[in-house]
Amino acid sequence: MEPLSENACFGGSQLVLRHGSRVCACDMTFGLYLPPQAQDGPVPVLWYLSGLTCTHENAMTKAGAQAHAAHLGMALVFPDTSPRGEDVADDDAFDMGKGAGFYVDATEAPWASHYKMRSYVADELPGLLGDFPVDMDRQAITGHSMGGHGALTLAMGSPGRFASVSAFSPICNPSASDWGRKQFAAYLGDGDHAAHDASLLMADRGFDGPVLCDTGTADQFADLLRPETLAQAMAARRQPGAFRMQKGYDHSYFFVQTFIGDHLDFHAEALGL
Numbered sequence: 001m002e003p004l005s006e007n008a009c010f011g012g013s014q015l016v017l018r019h020g021s022r023v024c025a026c027d028m029t030f031g032l033y034l035p036p037q038a039q040d041g042p043v044p045v046l047w048y049l050s051g052l053t054c055t056h057e058n059a060m061t062k063a064g065a066q067a068h069a070a071h072l073g074m075a076l077v078f079p080d081t082s083p084r085g086e087d088v089a090d091d092d093a094f095d096m097g098k099g100a101g102f103y104v105d106a107t108e109a110p111w112a113s114h115y116k117m118r119s120y121v122a123d124e125l126p127g128l129l130g131d132f133p134v135d136m137d138r139q140a141i142t143g144h145s146m147g148g149h150g151a152l153t154l155a156m157g158s159p160g161r162f163a164s165v166s167a168f169s170p171i172c173n174p175s176a177s178d179w180g181r182k183q184f185a186a187y188l189g190d191g192d193h194a195a196h197d198a199s200l201l202m203a204d205r206g207f208d209g210p211v212l213c214d215t216g217t218a219d220q221f222a223d224l225l226r227p228e229t230l231a232q233a234m235a236a237r238r239q240p241g242a243f244r245m246q247k248g249y250d251h252s253y254f255f256v257q258t259f260i261g262d263h264l265d266f267h268a269e270a271l272g273l
């Protein structure tokens, strides 16, 4: 693993690291924030999965999460959203290919050779965190938009792994949205689309911990996100958690940074901090 940068941040350290990914068959870059408490021993960790067009850098520089994480004593991981490199397939549309891995393992050409973001985030990257003072028995997960979809589907698909899950303006029902149908057809072909649909997973099995979901009432992508499908599924299942529509907020990082403190407090409680 190669350190690309390290910056002091709220008494802790913001690292950017690059490594050769076995599952994505390319170099991958991620951000890792270690709070000051990590100097005394392993700390719980919150995964932050980002949205369309993002790299590891957007949330790391724009979500404002580090101040809260430093106060609470929580590490933050910021993975990239797709494989990278010249030989990695791409698409002209911003919502396909690079920057749009959708946290699935592609099975179809030309995507299958590199687009394995589910395995990357769920299996490979956690294995690499053993080099750092991070307590992998205490994990929680959050994400924004496509990353909210990733957080919810990974949490519900990995029972017992995450103490809590939250999402900012998640894509809630990709198998019935233009943010999902096109990508699942390309990446997964006729494979199991429902296994990657948060609202269908919520209806089918729910999550064995608390859920927090925030979406802005002025979100310009609301018709693609379909928040009503997750709200309905949570209520029908009696899922412990909160589903909130935040008045006046749009899809941007101004929305994320407004509520990131709420989300970190929510995860801290579930993680026993």
Ligand SMILES: N[C@@H](CCC(=O)N[C@@H](CS)C(=O)NCC(=O)O)C(=O)O
Binding pocket: 050, 051, 052, 053, 054, 058, 062, 094, 144, 145, 146, 251, 252, 253
């Ligand atoms: N570029 C797209 C929008 C993509 C977008 O809003 N991406 C969100 C996540 S879905 C994001 O976080 N963008 C990066 C940023 O704001 O830093 C468009 O113009 O329609």
